[in-house]
Amino acid sequence: MGHMGKFESALREISHGDHLWEEHLKYILSGNERGAEIVDKMVTHFTGPLADKRVLDIGCGYGGVCIAAAQQGATVRGIEVGESELKYFALNLEDNNALDTVEITYGDADDIDFMESLGKFDLVVCDNVLEHVPDSHRLIYNIAQAMNEQARCYVTVPNYQSLGQVLMECHNREFGLSLLNRFDAQKLYEARGHYGTYSVGDYFDYNQYIAMFAINGLAAVNIVPVFMEGSHMGEVMDLLAQIKAKRAAMPVEIEIEALTAQHLDHYIDRVERRLAELQRAPTDWRRVEFFRDFMSQRLDFVASHRAY
Ligand SMILES: C[S@@+](CC[C@H](N)C(=O)[O-])C[C@H]1O[C@@H](n2cnc3c(N)ncnc32)[C@H](O)[C@@H]1O
Numbered sequence: 001m002g003h004m005g006k007f008e009s010a011l012r013e014i015s016h017g018d019h020l021w022e023e024h025l026k027y028i029l030s031g032n033e034r035g036a037e038i039v040d041k042m043v044t045h046f047t048g049p050l051a052d053k054r055v056l057d058i059g060c061g062y063g064g065v066c067i068a069a070a071q072q073g074a075t076v077r078g079i080e081v082g083e084s085e086l087k088y089f090a091l092n093l094e095d096n097n098a099l100d101t102v103e104i105t106y107g108d109a110d111d112i113d114f115m116e117s118l119g120k121f122d123l124v125v126c127d128n129v130l131e132h133v134p135d136s137h138r139l140i141y142n143i144a145q146a147m148n149e150q151a152r153c154y155v156t157v158p159n160y161q162s163l164g165q166v167l168m169e170c171h172n173r174e175f176g177l178s179l180l181n182r183f184d185a186q187k188l189y190e191a192r193g194h195y196g197t198y199s200v201g202d203y204f205d206y207n208q209y210i211a212m213f214a215i216n217g218l219a220a221v222n223i224v225p226v227f228m229e230g231s232h233m234g235e236v237m238d239l240l241a242q243i244k245a246k247r248a249a250m251p252v253e254i255e256i257e258a259l260t261a262q263h264l265d266h267y268i269d270r271v272e273r274r275l276a277e278l279q280r281a282p283t284d285w286r287r288v289e290f291f292r293d294f295m296s297q298r299l300d301f302v303a304s305h306r307a308y
Helices: 007-011 019-029 031-047 064-071 085-096 110-115 136-144 164-168 182-191 206-215 232-250 253-281 284-294
Strands: 054-058 076-081 102-106 121-127 146-160 219-224 299-305
Touching: 007 019, 007 076, 007 085, 019 031, 031 064, 031 121, 031 146, 054 064, 054 136, 054 219, 064 076, 064 085, 064 102, 064 121, 076 085, 085 102, 121 136, 136 146, 136 206, 136 219, 146 219, 164 232, 164 253, 182 253, 206 219, 206 299, 232 253
Parallel strands: 054 076, 054 121, 076 102, 121 146
Antiparallel strands: 146 299, 219 299
């Protein structure tokens, strides 16, 4: 095992001892690696070198993207509202000698005036934040405003209708939760024995996000590789069978479970119709769209201002 820095030691000390915290801790500790991957991908395929460019990371967590961008010579700004993130990010920067090159401050991505005050950037990153804000439309507007004419943005969000997310929503590992709107999700979350506020707002599908980018003058593409090999069909059938078995075992005498079951029935029907369509006419584009919509665990968008 490698040397544990100040950041990791501090987080391990505050461990809450429950399994969700352990999962979350793994996610936090993967932040630098995920950040480096995002920055590498953007530099290699979309932005070119970042030296002397301005990078903004919205909802930057503990600074993974910021550190990687600073290592490439960019001037980096990160904004955050999370208490724990704002308390501990500096230790991560210190462990990575980035205290002098990265500026992370409190900042609400939902606040139009604040976002405007940051100025324009060459690269705007928004990694797993859209689903946490009160208004995804407004955040995409703010992302577009923060991009200079040549800028790219990278936005990633869990794909709520993937079979994997339906089986186990990534934030709280609950079956069916990703299919509910924010209010019903809160009810289900409480009914299943969680306390406090469920931190996820609304999820949208691929076409809805593409439309939100377009309304703000951005042309976006999904860059998650979509699997084409027939062998993955076995995995689809297996996940669908697990969803059906769990659906059949739901305690529908509880009102919110019954509502979730209705959403699940509708969802299963939708997946099966799309499957039937694909089997009837197995064109490449149908296969790509099926795997994008139901197998890809997340949607990764890269967008730029549309040329008119
Ligand atoms: C799932 S975490 C992702 C963190 C980081 N981007 C990463 O991928 O490791 C979502 C982050 O968004 C932040 N966040 C939520 N709402 C926000 C807002 N309105 N403005 C800024 N940050 C926000 C949260 O505090 C949290 O750190």
